[in-house]
Amino acid sequence: MKKPIFIGICGGTGSGKTTIVNKIYSEVPEKSIAIMEHDSYYKDQSSLTYEERCKTNYDHPFAFDTDLFVEHIKVLKEGKSINKPIYDYGIHNRKTETVAVEPREIIIVEGLLVFYEERIRDLLDIKIYVDTDADIRILRRIIRDINERARSLDSIINQYMNTVRPAHEQFIEPSKKYADIIVTEGGNNLVAIDLMVTKIRSLLNIEQLKEQQLD
């Protein structure tokens, strides 16, 4: 297999990154694509109590084990598999299990800080920033975090004001300048998703043609 092509998808919380990645994933052959979420690499916090883990700033670069994330991306680039941690937002910690990720022709690298972190950014071939207004993002986050991450409205508002919003302004928004493409609105931007899927399919065909020529 040729060296994979790495596509970075970055944007603030609730911008629609995960939704876009899921839609792309469902439109291309399963065996051609792998997903690497930076969120899966939140630091292991097993030495802290649940109460202590609730106080972590999950939007700061320090919260992530970026060393391991970069190491795993490089392993995939070399055509080898990795064991990706599984993150549980409900307990603010990694699970003990991991999931095997095989090397694929296309690897999507998704997360809040994947453009802020130079070490990650430098590994990306295509960089897409999902740009959604802050009012829409917080509304989406409230609904998602209540329904899917077992959070209360009070805790979402406190976290947003104390850590999420400041980190967005300090780290995420300024990293937009590194994007090759800016996609508005997130998961319902069907034109943008269609363009991304078309590009990925064309990259896959090109890679297959190259391999046939080598055979």
Ligand SMILES: Nc1ncnc2c1ncn2[C@@H]1O[C@H](COP(=O)(O)OP(=O)(O)O)[C@@H](O)[C@H]1O
């Ligand atoms: N264009 C959209 N319109 C309405 N809701 C959306 C849209 N894109 C995403 N969502 C919803 O908003 C929430 C946050 O989206 P998600 O993809 O998880 O964002 P992110 O991964 O950037 O935090 C999810 O519940 C998702 O279903």
Ligand SMILES: Nc1ccn([C@@H]2O[C@H](COP(=O)(O)O)[C@@H](O)[C@H]2O)c(=O)n1
């Ligand atoms: N234990 C945790 C870990 C992370 N978060 C929040 O998740 C956000 C990142 O995920 P998105 O899908 O929204 O990009 C980030 O803003 C963290 O605040 C959390 O609440 N708890």
